[in-house]
Amino acid sequence: xxxxxxxxxxANGRQLRYAEMGQGPPLVxxxxxxxxxxxxxxxxxxxxxxxxxxxxxxxxAVATALTTxxxxxxxxxxxxxxxxxxxxxxxxxxxxxxALVLETPPASLGDEFEGMPWTSVVTPALVLIGTRDExxxxxxxxxxxxxxxxxxxxxxxxxxxxxxxxxxxxxVVADFLDRHEAFVISRAPTLIHP
Amino acid sequence: MKVSFFETxxxxxxxxxxxxxxxxxxxxxxxxxxxxYRAMIKRxxxxxxxxxxxxxxxxHHYSPRILTPSxxxxxxxxAARLRRITIALLGPxxxxxxxxxxxxxxxxxDTLAQGRLVVGLLRGTANEALTYxxxxxxxxxxxxxxxxxxxxxxxxxxxxxxxxxxxxxxTISIWPRPLQQPHPPTYALGTSRESCEFAARHRLGCGxxxxxxxxxxxxxxxxxxxxARHGWEPTPxxxxxxxxxxxxxxxxxxxxxxxxxxxxxPFSMRAGVRDAISTLDARNIAGxxxxxxxxxxxxTTFVGSPDTVVEQVRRCREVVGAGVLDLxxxxxxxxxxxxxxxxxxxxxxxxxxxxRDI
Numbered sequence: 253x254x255x256x257x258x259x260x261x262x263a264n265g266r267q268l269r270y271a272e273m274g275q276g277p278p279l280v281x282x283x284x285x286x287x288x289x290x291x292x293x294x295x296x297x298x299x300x301x302x303x304x305x306x307x308x309x310x311x312x313a314v315a316t317a318l319t320t321x322x323x324x325x326x327x328x329x330x331x332x333x334x335x336x337x338x339x340x341x342x343x344x345x346x347x348x349x350x351a352l353v354l355e356t357p358p359a360s361l362g363d364e365f366e367g368m369p370w371t372s373v374v375t376p377a378l379v380l381i382g383t384r385d386e387x388x389x390x391x392x393x394x395x396x397x398x399x400x401x402x403x404x405x406x407x408x409x410x411x412x413x414x415x416x417x418x419x420x421x422x423x424v425v426a427d428f429l430d431r432h433e434a435f436v437i438s439r440a441p442t443l444i445h446p
Numbered sequence: 447m448k449v450s451f452f453e454t455x456x457x458x459x460x461x462x463x464x465x466x467x468x469x470x471x472x473x474x475x476x477x478x479x480x481x482x483y484r485a486m487i488k489r490x491x492x493x494x495x496x497x498x499x500x501x502x503x504x505x506h507h508y509s510p511r512i513l514t515p516s517x518x519x520x521x522x523x524x525a526a527r528l529r530r531i532t533i534a535l536l537g538p539x540x541x542x543x544x545x546x547x548x549x550x551x552x553x554x555x556d557t558l559a560q561g562r563l564v565v566g567l568l569r570g571t572a573n574e575a576l577t578y579x580x581x582x583x584x585x586x587x588x589x590x591x592x593x594x595x596x597x598x599x600x601x602x603x604x605x606x607x608x609x610x611x612x613x614x615x616x617t618i619s620i621w622p623r624p625l626q627q628p629h630p631p632t633y634a635l636g637t638s639r640e641s642c643e644f645a646a647r648h649r650l651g652c653g654x655x656x657x658x659x660x661x662x663x664x665x666x667x668x669x670x671x672x673x674a675r676h677g678w679e680p681t682p683x684x685x686x687x688x689x690x691x692x693x694x695x696x697x698x699x700x701x702x703x704x705x706x707x708x709x710x711x712p713f714s715m716r717a718g719v720r721d722a723i724s725t726l727d728a729r730n731i732a733g734x735x736x737x738x739x740x741x742x743x744x745x746t747t748f749v750g751s752p753d754t755v756v757e758q759v760r761r762c763r764e765v766v767g768a769g770v771l772d773l774x775x776x777x778x779x780x781x782x783x784x785x786x787x788x789x790x791x792x793x794x795x796x797x798x799x800x801x802r803d804i
Contacts, residue, residue, distance in 0.1 A: 380609075383594055395604045404607035404616075405598060407591055420609045436607070436616040 257289070261305075263317035269306040270321070273297040277350075278326040279429065280318060282307045282334035292414035295422035300327070300429075307334040311341035315348065324348065327429045331355040332411060342375045351376040351429050355421075356411040357390040376432040377401040380424070382409030382416065400433060447763060447804045448683060450500035450534055450772040451493045451790075453520075455513035457482040458781040467573055467713040468508035482513060485783065487527050489790075494531045496794030500564060502534035502688075502772050507577040509713040511779035518551045525559035533559055536566030536653065536688070536772065537635055540596070541588035542578040546618055548592075549599035556624040563626070566653050566686070567593045568635035572727045572738045573715050582727040582738075588612045590644055593634065597648060600629040633686055637665035639733040646672030651684035653772075656744045659765040661731060662687060666767045668732035682769025687762060690774050691748035693755050693793050700750045703785075709743050712779045743777070752796035759801045771801075 260267045271287045274297025281293070287304040296302050303326075305317060314337060318326065328349045330338020335354045339361060342352040352375050354361075377398050379391045383405060395403045404424050409416040427435045460475050490501055503520045506512040514520045521533045535555070538548045556563040569589040575582040591610050598608070598618075605619035624630055633651035634641045642665060645652045652669040654662040666685050673680050692707075694700035714720065720739050727738035748758045762768060775793055776786040 383598070392604055402607065403604055404609050405602070407594065407608065407610040407613075417609075420611075424607070424609045438616065440614070 258287075261317045261320050263308065263313040263320065264310075266308060266313065268308060268313070268317050270303055270317070272301065272303040274300055274302045276300045278303060278318075278323045279329065280305060280314075280323070280326045281329040281331070282314065282338050283329075283331040284333045290415060290418065292418035292421045295418060296426060299426055307337055309337070311337050311344055314341055315345055318348075325350055327351050327353075329353040329355060329425065330357075331414070333358045333360070336360050339373065342377070343373050346372075346374045349375045351378070351432060353378045353380065353425055353428065354394065355380045355413050356382065356385060356388055357394055359388075359390055362390045362393050373398045373401075376428070378425075378428045379403050380406055380413050380421070382406045382411060382413045384408060384410040384416075387411070402428070402433070402436075447759060447768075447801045448499040448770045449798055449801065450502045450686070450770060451490075451498045452502045452504070452688060452772050452774045452778075453486060453490060453493075453514075453524075454504075454511070454774070454778040455482050455486050455520075456489075456781055456783055456786065457510035457513050458783070459510065463510065465713060467715050468576070469510065469713055471508075474510070479513070483523075487524070489783075489787070490524060490528060490531075492787075492790065493794075494528050496790065497798055498531065498794070500532045500534040500770070500772070501528070502536045502566075504536050505539045505570065505574075507574060509779075511712050518555060521563070522555055522558060525555065525562060530562075532562045532564055534564040534566065534772070536564075536633070536686075537568045539570035539574055540567050540592035541569055541585045542574070542580045543592065545592040545595040545613060546599055546615060546620065549596045550620045552596075552630065553600065553620060553622050553624045556626055556630050557622050561625045561630075563624075563630045564633075565630050566633040566635040567596065568653075569641075572720075572723050572729075575723065575727065576715075576719070582723055584612065585727065586638075586640060590640060593644060594648075597629065597632070600624055631683075633684070635686075637662065637731040637736075639668065639730055642669040642732065643672050645669060646676050649673075649676070649678060651680065651686065653686040653688065654766070654768075655688035655772075656690065656747070657731070658745065658747060659762055663765045663767070664732045664734070670767065682763075682767065685766065685768045686770040686772055687766050687768035688772040688774070689748055689762075690744060690746035690777070691755065691789075691793070692746055693748070693750065693752060693775065693789055693797060695751060695792070697750045697754050700754075704746055704749050707743065707746075707777055707780075711740065711743055714741065715739070748773075752792065752800070755793075755797050756800050756804075759797075760804050763804050 258271045279300035281304045293302045335357045342349040395401045414421040503517040505517045607616040633653045634645035635653035692704045724738045775789040
């Protein structure tokens with residue numbers, strides 16, 4: 253480990269970089285590029301052990317790396333292009349992935365995406381898109397095809413929702429991971445004075 | 447040029463009313479209110495007969511000056527009673543509304559009215575922050591977000607949640623959707639930089655009101671620049687100018703009538719409240735600061751004989767670029783119905799047919 257919270261983990265003949273923070277149930281975040289911790293991770297880290305992992309090409313490598321890290325079951329976020337691996341992992345390892353969040357799903361998961369047994373995704377799934385993202389349309393296909401999949405539109409965010417609106421991102425992600433589909437039931441208090 | 451009649455409901459108080467806003471609710475006379483709404487429908491039948499394109503209604507609270515706290519209720523009633531004319535709902539005050547409810551009601555209204563609906567979304571005048579306890583400092587942000595949510599609720603085919611700054615919903619999936627697809631012709635109303643930019647970004651129309659042509663032109667010019675930046679060009683019909691007009695047989699008559707109108711706004715807030723709200727409520731015209739609260743009567747930018755007014759409309763078209771005029775032909779709040787009907791007839795017969803081609 254080069255410094256606390258960062259390291260390398262072996263998986264299928266490769267060394268994958270990862271960064272982590274926080275304590276609690278494991279929350280794995282697959283994102284394109286080098287793993288780095290952001291303000292959104294700091295917020296999620298108050299409740300979860302957040303592990304941001306360099307995304308390899310295949311879901312199997314992620315599964316192996318997480319086993320090496322001692323993580324058996326986990327919640328999973330896949331951002332942008334890494335959403336494809338996240339979705340495959342959720343479909344292949346329903347016993348390990350407790351719930352799946354796709355932030356700005358890539359076009360590769362749209363209607364033409366082949367080889368994915370959509371209906372085999374049995375984990376609770378949430379798709380997030382930002383209102384300033386004028387490109388992404390994949391969310392509709394995903395929500396239509398994954399049973400029970402939820403869609404949340406994050407106002408004033410571009411494709412990097414967690415970077416643009418960290419508090420909003422962390423709140424909806426944590427609430428969904430806590431309560432799964434029951435997260436549609438409001439718990440926001442409106443009582444002004446008892 | 448298309449022409450819209452701004453309907454404010456003419457409440458004729460049986461007794462003099464207190465002059466401050468909010469006007470005490472106890473001073474309202476239910477019988478007089480019933481007469482006013484009944485007369486409104488008679489008047490609007492005449493407006494339709496004269497050939498106006500739209501009837502517009504707006505949202506104002508706690509006074510008889512414009513007696514439509516729920517413009518959606520008025521619009522639905524008007525749409526049921528009149529057969530041809532388009533109803534322009536300008537607009538619901540977005541920041542103190544539930545945007546999902548607004549989207550649902552407007553979709554329902556568009557369908558009930560068989561597609562005769564035009565929508566303007568806006569922030570509302572400064573005093574309206576006091577109705578429903580809206581924080582004036584949040585009003586702009588809530589307006590932008592609420593408008594975006596309304597547009598999304600109209601167009602998103604899948605159930606969705608909204609993770610906003612000021613609004614949060616986990617489940618939105620409106621029924622019915624608007625009859626006009628993807629949604630009714632919609633305007634972002636206001637001169638502010640934010641409003642113009644929002645309209646340009648979402649390919650909406652822009653609405654300005656009351657100010658002199660040159661001043662309003664600063665906003666419409668900015669709007670058109672922003673539209674160009676987003677790669678499109680608005681049609682003239684996408685620019686609405688709401689204005690006061692005093693038309694009479696002669697220029698002298700018209701000027702005399704204007705001179706006889708009150709110079710103060712009816713039902714003003716107390717000075718202390720007005721001054722306090724002014725420090726919290728920032729307004730601008732295409733980025734240039736303007737006063738948040740208009741203390742005097744709103745300006746009248748069309749004054750004169752039919753010939754004069756036709757020329758002023760021509761100039762308005764050139765300077766402001768407006769393709770729709772939303773007109774008040776007699777000061778809102780004035781109970782003098784005869785004067786209003788005379789102005790309507792004169793405008794409808796001597797001006798309206800001559801400005802069609804402008």
